[in-house]
Amino acid sequence: MTSLGDAPIVLTEGTHPFLERFDPKFLAAASANAREMRFETDEYVFREGERAQRFFLILEGKVGLEIEAADRPRLTVQTIGPGEVMGWAWLVHPYHWPVAARALKPTRAIALDTFVLHRYFKLHPDVGYRFVLRLMPVIAKRLDDTRVQLADIHA
Amino acid sequence: MREFAAELATGTGDPGPYAPFPHRVISRTKETADTTTLVLAPIGGGKGARFSPGQFNMLYAFGVGEAAISMSGDPSEEGTLVHTVRAVGNVSTALSRLKPGDVVGVRGPYGKGWPVDQMRGKDVVVMAGGLGLAPLRPVIYELYSHREDYGRVEIIYGSRSPTELLYYDEIQSWRTRTDTRFQVTVDSADRNWYGDVGVVTQRVPDARFDPARTIALMCGPEIMMKLSAQALEARGIAPSDIWLSMERNMKCAIAQCGHCQFGPYFICRDGPVLPYARIRRFLAVREV
Amino acid sequence: MSSVHRSIGDRLVLERSDFPMLLEGLRSRGYVTLGPVVRDGAIVYGPISRVEDLPIGWTDRQEAGSYRLEQRHDQALFGYTVGPHSWKKYLFPAHERLWTAERSPEGFHVLPRSEREPRYAFLGVRACELAAIRIQDRVFDGAFKDPGYHQRRSEALRIAVQCTQAGNTCFCASMGTGPRVDADHDLALTEILTGSAHYFLVDVGSERGAELATDLPLRPATEADVRAVDDLLEKTSASMGRTMNAVGLRDLLLGRPEHSRWTEVGKRCLTCTNCTLACPTCFCSTTEEVPDLDADRVERWRRWDSCFTLGFTHQGRASVRTSASSRYRQWLTHKLASWHDQFGTSGCVGCGRCITWCPVGIDITEEVAALRKEEPVAVPAGGAR
Incomplete structure (x- = not known):
């Protein structure tokens, strides 16, 4: 992963909307190996097939999710911006990114180390459960949005 | 039928209301x-x-x-x-x-157009899907040329792809205006597109307006308008302040051919622009 | 014959033997007289030049999906109810040219309208049919005037005939449109046959009617004549083959678009469009472009269309109403409910044509009765998104 200005960080509830109302003990644990990362325009955050070992909290900028399409150049199918989160492939076997993520403008994000998260959730399943409950609506919303896109609502 | 005066005698030459x-x-x-x-x-x-x-x-x-x-x-x-x-x-x-x-x-x-008189002094949200931008463009001109008559203005335009964007150069210049936010989103794009990808409804949660004094205008496929109206209602805009431009098969445009009926409305005469509050019950039913 | 001054409201008697003079009076005034004739096993409307053109001694027996002519035991001229035709075929023809345009150096231009509309005299207009004409007036003679309709309509003389018998599919009494003729007639006739007597009570309804009556051999009606008419109309009213409860129907139907009856009737409905063609108020139309061979001259025609066709709601790449149930729902809801919003009246006059001429016998009164029945509210089972 090529990124500029990686810096260690201490997570608090105010760091990102996704972290609001999480237990400070969990936030302290999740801070281990957490990095603030910066991506220049066109720089890849990850590519499809790579091992998924980070969970991204977007602070600034814009990231496009990109797929390979038949008989066409690569397609951007979704953009993710400040206050949103990105990447749950680390929770889904075989833990590889199914899409690529490319910065569409200078982007700042916090990357959590998902080994740290997995380890913490094994010891504290109640926190893991709350985390998944927090993530589930994001996944459901993105599935809904994809369905709406299929409905060709911009015809 | 005494009111039938003989003002139209035979063969007056009046081509009637159907002549172009x-x-x-x-x-x-x-x-x-x-x-x-x-x-x-x-x-x-x-x-x-x-x-x-x-x-x-x-x-x-x-x-x-x-x-x-x-x-x-x-x-x-x-x-x-x-x-x-x-x-x-x-x-x-x-x-x-x-x-x-x-x-x-x-x-x-x-037909009846956008409620321009009701919009004055208020925040305005404009949502367009695809070709739906076309009937909204006159009101966008009005908003930009009398910008001081309105509060915050949010324009959200969704297109299938960057190549299907209408009025491209004009939108580029509108987007340079700092007094109005004009967001464009597409369903998918190639790598040359650095704008937003997603559906118009995704842009609603962070649109800036005061729901109590906002008029929303929208035009696009019916499903786009249904979802957009729901999203705006969830943000607190009253259904009577959300206006949709409806489309139906139309032959005569003067409420005589029956084609454009939507519930009790003739889209040609009572619409095409109708408030969500009046039509939501019909939008909720299939094949109306 | 010396002419006598007649006035609106006069009640007079015309002997059957003098009936030809009425036809002669119409002819001499330049009217094209149209009325009931027997054709193809039905009583339809067509040109009338002599009394013998009328369906003398015929009656009709109607039921849902069935129509039969039968011989009467008398020589009544108007001893039937209504057939598949209505006067809309003359006022709002099934096919009508709207305009003609020609290619020109400037592109094209629309030619001035040159149609000379005939002056019709409608003979044998029933009360429900006068109501139907009133309803179509609101469509074609409202804010936008259809010039052809307006011209034909304002010229047309209406000689009504009050119904002295009701058909099995009739329900005008429920809709408040008949059987008594009380407005919009120039003359209203009531045919009376008792023993050897055969005559018509004539009500004068307009100046034109009064003028027409001036050279007819009429005698003032007696109280007995008037009573005979009242008795006949009362009997007709009481013998309607169908009834429909029209109270509150607008709100009820607009409020029940998901009633299971729509699905049920959709399984029977063939979407054949018969009901809309036979209906005297249905007004839907489409337009077609008819270019001549080298496309230098183009005619624009309007023809009857029906909300039962798939193409009726075609838009973009698909039609809105694809199922039979949605099309039946549109027709019935429009006719009985949204018509009130659009035109301030019901679109149904209770003539029963849609019942008789439905090939599968769908009965509008039965459908309304079924739609009036509340359905238990379905409670969603699970918490599925």
Whole structure:
């Protein structure tokens, strides 16, 4: 992963909307190996097939999710911006990114180390459960949005 | 029936309400692969009919037929009519092929447009899906040219892809205005697109407006408007303040052919712009 | 014959033997007289030049999906109810040219309208049919005037005939449109046959009717004549083959778009469009472009259309109403409910044509009764999104 200005960080509830109302003990644990990362325009955050070992909290900028399409150049199918989160492939076997993520403008994000998260959730399943409950609506919303896109609502 | 005065004796020469008036195509702009914008002027000069943003005309291609096409020009500009046509059927395909100098028939304007009077002094949210931007463009001109008459203005325009964006250069210049946010989102894009990808409804949660004093206008496929109206209602805008431009098959435009009925409404006469509060119950039913 | 001044409201008697003079009076005034004739096993409307053109001694027997002509035991001229035709075929023809345009150096121009509309005299207009004409007036003669309709309508003379018998599919009494003729007639006739007597009570309804009556051999009606008419109309009213409860129907139907009856009737409905063609108020139309061979001259025609066709709601790349149930729902809801919003009246006059001429016998009164039945509210089972 090529990124500029990686810096260690201490997570608090105010760091990102996704972290609001999480237990400070969990936030302290999740801070281990957490990095603030910066991506220049066109720089890849990850590519499809790579091992998924980070969970991204977007602070600034814009990231496009990109797929390979038949008989066409690569397609951007979704953009993710400040206050949103990105990447749950680390929770889904075989833990590889199914899409690529490319910065569409200078982007700042916090990357959590998902080994740290997995380890913490094994010891504290109640926190893991709350985390998944927090993530589930994001996944459901993105599935809904994809369905709406299929409905060709911009015809 | 004593009220039947004999003001129309036999063979008066009155061509009746169905006759089109010939207009000449002044210019033609290809917007996308299947969509064309025509600028028309009445033959023999004259100012042409004034219209309210949101109204439509029946355009007639000689020897082919008529189609209902919304007004897309600046309502303050006299003497010309601007129409954006997507080639879908016989008539719209024939209209799309017209070249400068060709003649096209026009009758109208018809219908009730956007609630411009109610919008003054309020925040305005404009949501457009695809070709739905065309009937909204006159009201966007109004918003930009009398910007001080309105509060915050949020324009959200969704397109299938960057190549299907209408009025590309104009949007670019509108987007430079700092007093108005004009967001564009597409369903998918190639790597040259650095804008947003996603659906218009995703842009609603962080749109800036005061729901208690906001008028929302929208036009696009019915499903787009249903979802957008729901999203705006979730943000607290009253259904009576959300206005939709509806579309139905239309033949006569004067509430006589029956085609454009939607619930109790004739889209040609009672619409095309109708408040969500009045039509939501019919939007919720399949095949109305 | 010396002419006598007649006035609106006069009640007079015309002997059957003098009936030809009425036809002569119409002819001499330049009217094209149209009325009931027997054709193809039905009583339809067509040109009338002599009394013998009328369906003398015929009656009709109607049921849902069935229509039969039968011989009467008398020589009544108007001893039937209504057939598949209505006067809309003359006022709002099934096919009508709207305009003609020609190619010109300037592109094209629309030619001035040159149609000379005939002056019709409608003979045998029933009360429900006068109501139907009133309803179509609101469509074609409102804010936008259809010039052809307006011209034909304002010229047409209406000689009504009050119904002295009701058909099995009739329900005008429920809709408040008949059987008594009380407005919009120039003359209203009531045919009376008792023993050897055969005559018509004539009500004068307009100045034109009064003028027409001036040279007819009429005698003032007696109280007994008037009573005979009242008795006949009362009997007709009481013998309607169908009834429909029209109270509150607008709100009820607009409020029940998901009633299971729509699905049920959609399984029977063939979407054949018969009901809309036979209906005297249905007004839907489409337009077609008719170019000549070298496309230098184009005619624009309007023809009857029906909300039962798939193409009726075609838009973009698909139609809105694809199922039979949605089309039946549109028709019935429009006719009985949204018509009130659009035109301030019901679109149904209770003539029963849609019942008789439905090939599968769908009965509008039965459908309304079924739709009136509340359905248990379905409670969603699970918490599925």
